[in-house]
Amino acid sequence: MNSIAKAIKISDKVYWVGAVDWTIRDFHGYRTSRGTTYNAYLIMADKITLIDTVKAPFRDELLSRISSVVNPSEIDYIVSNHAEMDHSGCLPQIIDIVKPEKVFASTMGQKNLEAQLGIGSRITPVKTGDSLSLGNMNLSFIETKMLHWPDSMFTYLKEEQILFSQDAFGMHLAVDKLFDDENVWDVLEEEGEKYFGNILMPYSNLIIKLLDDVGKMNLPIKLVATDHGPIWRTHIGKILELYRKWSEHKPVPRAIVVYDTMWNSTAIMANAVGEGLRETGVEFKILPLSVSHRSDVATEILKSSAIIVGSPTMNNNIFPTIADVLTYLKGLRPSNMIGASFSSYGWSGESLPQMNEYLKSMNVELASEGVRAKYVPSETDLKACFELGKLVGDKLRAKIQ
Amino acid sequence: MGKYVCDACGWVYDPAIGDPDHGIAPGTSFADLPDDWTCPECGVGKDSFSKQE
């Protein structure tokens, strides 16, 4: 074993036995600037239960933390709340080492653990409303399909009022202190928002439904123990409220201008668009893709209700970085957006209609057909860019009133 | 008989094909699917489907 890590007690009978990844900066294309954690939890009930595991390379850290409390072979049950590999990667090996009596997952979890790891036959499927006696304690399960994978589910520990929520309410943030109130709130809000924008935004409608359903269950909740980042203890109300706000994505007077440039023409245009937005009093942020990562653009779109995209025309196409970001944003399905495009070109100028088509396919309501400038934008072109910014700002203001 | 798209995962229910793996015969309209039928791909319920335009 290459680890001497110990468990951290989080309540009377429950220990955090996860792993901290201080190194990771690219989590499947999401820039994790502050690292992350893979949380797993050990419930020392009559039936000793492990909730989730960790990413495969962190297996020893998990085992070392468990071993500081109990010999891993004493574990009776394992619950897999989420089949994605950052939580299930070492599950097959842990099953081999622990030899648990039973391993539980949702019905879709069983399917997905089989498809990814070939361990479907080891899984006992559970569904919403099912409960499991641990002798002196009780677990119940709530399927949270497509939040954010088909297999996702919550597990609730009644006696200690802990909701194990897998990725939901989580964030990519490596921490030494495990509880929300031991960390800086602004950082939690920022990383929580980034996580929502990049992972959960496409399923906003399902989140609203889930918040309503869980609200109706009236579960007393002391801790929300997520699979990434700190455990919610003091700010549970605040994070639930933010999840509702982010899911609803109601129009706000804020716009983003996303662009890339070859010979600075599109950059000059972007700044003129910004000046037009400024005129309307709408808050805005200009995101040059040379220095803005796609995952940060996703966070910014969650905070905004208008997107204006600018691209050069390169060999009859939009610039590759613009295609990257638009593809990424389309998958994230931001709702309630208005927008427009602008482009520079030398001869053919296809990028403007291509961007417009893209925005339409994302259900972004186009404010106009956009602005195109040949080679270096003239003063007339820049005025048109200014007017484009102003038009989008005005339309956004009108939408809010 | 129209096709229906899963809002969550994008899987399309085509009445001409049905969902034979889950006992739904070809030719079954979306409306006639049982209430407890779920998306075979991601598992969400009928209420998370929209008519395909």
Ligand SMILES: [Fe+2]
């Ligand atoms: Fe996940």
Ligand SMILES: [Fe+2]
């Ligand atoms: Fe995760």
Ligand SMILES: [Zn+2]
């Ligand atoms: Zn589906």
